[in-house]
Amino acid sequence: METVSATFLSILVFAIAGIVFFVFLLFAAASYSENEARAMRRSLFLALVAPVVVLSLNLLPPAIQVPLTYGFLISIVLGGSSLLVPFHSQKTFSEPLPSGKIDERDIMFSRRLLQPGTERYEQYYAQKPQFKIIDDQFRKNPGLLGEGSTFYKPLSFSAAEASFDTISGLHHLVEKEPVSETRLAYTAEEYTAFLKGWIKKLGAHSVGIAELKPYHIYSHVGRGPDFGKKVELSHRFAIALTVEMDKHSLDSAPYAPVVMESAQQYVNAGVIAIQATEFIRKLGYEARAHIDGNYRVVCPLVARDAGLGTIGRMGLLMTPRLGPRVRIAVVTTNLPLIPDPPFEDFTVHTFCLRCKKCADVCPSRAISFDPPTEINGVKRWQISQEKCFTYWTVCGTDCGRCVSVCPYSHPDNFLHNLVRKGLRQSSQFQVLALKMDDFFYGRKPLPKGQSENYVR
Numbered sequence: 042m043e044t045v046s047a048t049f050l051s052i053l054v055f056a057i058a059g060i061v062f063f064v065f066l067l068f069a070a071a072s073y074s075e076n077e078a079r080a081m082r083r084s085l086f087l088a089l090v091a092p093v094v095v096l097s098l099n100l101l102p103p104a105i106q107v108p109l110t111y112g113f114l115i116s117i118v119l120g121g122s123s124l125l126v127p128f129h130s131q132k133t134f135s136e137p138l139p140s141g142k143i144d145e146r147d148i149m150f151s152r153r154l155l156q157p158g159t160e161r162y163e164q165y166y167a168q169k170p171q172f173k174i175i176d177d178q179f180r181k182n183p184g185l186l187g188e189g190s191t192f193y194k195p196l197s198f199s200a201a202e203a204s205f206d207t208i209s210g211l212h213h214l215v216e217k218e219p220v221s222e223t224r225l226a227y228t229a230e231e232y233t234a235f236l237k238g239w240i241k242k243l244g245a246h247s248v249g250i251a252e253l254k255p256y257h258i259y260s261h262v263g264r265g266p267d268f269g270k271k272v273e274l275s276h277r278f279a280i281a282l283t284v285e286m287d288k289h290s291l292d293s294a295p296y297a298p299v300v301m302e303s304a305q306q307y308v309n310a311g312v313i314a315i316q317a318t319e320f321i322r323k324l325g326y327e328a329r330a331h332i333d334g335n336y337r338v339v340c341p342l343v344a345r346d347a348g349l350g351t352i353g354r355m356g357l358l359m360t361p362r363l364g365p366r367v368r369i370a371v372v373t374t375n376l377p378l379i380p381d382p383p384f385e386d387f388t389v390h391t392f393c394l395r396c397k398k399c400a401d402v403c404p405s406r407a408i409s410f411d412p413p414t415e416i417n418g419v420k421r422w423q424i425s426q427e428k429c430f431t432y433w434t435v436c437g438t439d440c441g442r443c444v445s446v447c448p449y450s451h452p453d454n455f456l457h458n459l460v461r462k463g464l465r466q467s468s469q470f471q472v473l474a475l476k477m478d479d480f481f482y483g484r485k486p487l488p489k490g491q492s493e494n495y496v497r
């Protein structure tokens with residue numbers, strides 16, 4: 042009987058060693074394919090060392106071998122069950138539903154365009170004197186894509202500028218006549234299914250529909266010839282779409298490739314939105330595209346209400362499969378559509394409460410380490426847009442360090458989606474996953490690749 046149980050224990054030890062070896066080897070292979078050198082080195086090391094440690098249990102006297110072997114087994118089972126069994130010890134908090142509208146003139150992208158000495162500049166700061174000192178400070182810096190900025194690279198910056206110019210060239214297409222006088226006899230369900238499928242085919246990673254609410258709409262225009270005008274937008278629905286930002290380019294953040302990638306994805310999202318509006322007009326309904334530099338709606342709020350994600354610690358849309366590694370565009374319309382249910386997985390909030398990785402790496406300290414605070418009756422995080430943007434005007438790029446290090450930003454593949462599933466399932470797994478992320482990728486991962494060369 043003793044021999045049987047000793048044989049069983051020995052087989053168990055071999056089985057555990059085999060599982061450990063294959064799990065770490067699989068992770069090493071995935072890390073290699075994702076260009077994650079640190080994670081690959083560490084998992085290869087563990088693939089070699091951990092099974093040897095487990096196998097050495099067979100050399101121990103039974104009095105030590107038995108409890109240690111079962112201890113290993115129980116750890117594996119508990120680790121696995123924390124991935125599978127739903128359990129959340131922490132309460133989530135309510136999503137922000139702003140009570141008022143945001144004035145586009147107050148956001149940094151609008152304030153940066155105010156030219157000292159102009160009437161617009163004088164009028165704006167007469168009304169908002171609290172912003173004048175800090176804004177005049179960032180005007181002394183080289184500026185976004187400015188020569189003399191810390192990460193200035195002539196080729197990459199020119200390429201990014203070319204993309205931003207391209208998208209400016211699309212602005213005249215966002216809202217135009219005529220709308221076709223013929224309307225086809227399709228149902229809202231049919232329009233919705235067709236549009237969603239087509240927008241994805243055009244390159245969007247996700248697409249959702251929300252009913253347009255007053256708090257989605259800016260109160261006043263902050264950029265372009267309509268500066269200062271009240272925003273009038275009577276459309277009933279908003280189609281939000283996301284496009285993926287390339288992980289490899291983002292991993293170089295805050296160096297030059299990141300701003301090239303941001304600019305490129307603004308173009309890609311914008312082109313899809315313009316195509317969708319052209320299509321809707323041909324169906325006989327009004328439509329307006331909301332693209333970089335020409336928004337009338339607050340895209341992250343629309344995307345959240347269209348079921349595409351939630352808002353995390355860094356104040357950006359956190360999508361289920363790419364985290365914050367997306368760019369958004371919106372189409373508003375009166376075409377009959379079926380809205381999506383709102384996003385209801387708030388486990389991102391509980392993970393953000395623990396994680397704080399974005400706050401740790403933020404060079405401008407714009408992201409809070411604190412729990413969310415109550416603003417207008419709702420709990421939410423708010424970054425300091427002034428600190429963030431001022432850093433951009435020093436470094437010359439749009440930084441992106443926060444997006445790059447976020448554990449939700451890992452590639453959209455089986456392995457990382459398994460981790461994302463675990464994060465949704467349980468608090469225990471969230472603790473484990475954060476420790477693993479720090480161990481394999483680093484608490485403050487260094488930027489990868491500073492060269493001007495965009496192509497890997």
Ligand code: SF4
Pocket residue numbers: 353354355392393394396397398399400443446447448449
């Ligand atoms: S880095 Fe961490 S804290 Fe920041 S948004 Fe991502 S998950 Fe939340």
Ligand code: SF4
Pocket residue numbers: 399402403404405406407408424428429430432433439440441442443444
């Ligand atoms: S973009 Fe950079 S500066 Fe701005 S919040 Fe993110 S990490 Fe901070």
